[in-house]
Amino acid sequence: MKYIVEKDWLLRNLDDSKIRIVDCRFSLADKEQGRQEYEESHLPGAVFFDVVKDLSSTVKEHGGRHPFPNLPDFIHKLEQAGIDETVTIVAYDNGECSFAGRFWWLLHYLGHDKVYVLNGGFKQWRAANYPLSADIPSFEKVHFHSHIRPELLADIEEVKAVSAGKKAAILIDSREAKRYLGMEEPIDKKAGHIPGAINKPYIDGFSGGQFKPAEDQKERFKDVDPDKQIIVYCGSGITATPNFLALKEAGFDKVKLYLGSFSDWISYDDNIIE
DSSP: OOSEEOHHHHHHTTTOTTEEEEEOOOOSSOTTHHHHHHHHOBSTTEEEOOTTTTSSOOOOSSSOSSOOOOHHHHHHHHHHTTOOTTSEEEEEOSSOSSHHHHHHHHHHHTTOOOEEEETTHHHHHHHTTOOOBOOOOOOOOOOOOOOOOGGGBOOHHHHHHHHTTSSOOEEEEOSOHHHHTTSOOSSSSSOSOOTTOEEOOGGGGEETTEEOOHHHHHHHTTTSOTTSOEEEEOSSSSTHHHHHHHHHHTTOOOEEEOSSHHHHHTTSTTOOOO
16 A cells, blocks of 8 residues: 555564654544553654644634644644654554544645555554553654645635536545434534535445555545546544545545535535535
8 A cells, every 4th residue: 555554564664763653643522632642652752743733723713623734833843753854754543544644644735755654553553562662752853844735735715616516526525424414413513514525434444443455445436536636525624534545545646635624614604505
């Protein structure tokens, strides 16, 4: 796989000074849980990036529940962690691939190519009795040279145009079917989906806690035209990232993330909900 690495590979390369490991564990139910788990034990040499504090910015009227981070602040945190464009990065969460996926997407947006997500995450690493540590590493500060890739990001105006049929693209809602259909909505103030979006739950890209191989991902998206622009979204730009990853693994080139996602869409009173 192009963007997913296996735990055995990482175990063999733990002592490589040109690899940085990033712990992205997080709980939507308890925002401090990820940091607490990291301090208790993590992969040796791993630094911690918080989904709310590091991978998002302050919630405002628009922008969704996990708005686009302040890039200078995010880059500064990368530099303090010894991360520049020359190192290989492996991000992990508990295996959901969504929090690590958010980090992975942000680094690709900044122009970093050598970024990967650990298949199975922390849970399967620990289950294999692989090394863990409670030591908090420190690295010499470096300078990160970013090369922004605007083609990876869709804004509200583009999504509006696609939803209204004024622009040709495929909208993919990555949430579970019940939320997509508006049968239940445990988080956001309104239920339903962006008009015109099809439903491809991100969880369908996994089996046994592992990210499915590329051929299985191709099968998932066999009804999606690879020649068209694709825009993925979810509730707040977190769980859409495993679908973004899956599409890239499956060979789709024209993929964008609507980072504000449904929580941003419903923040505009005139936006229609299906």
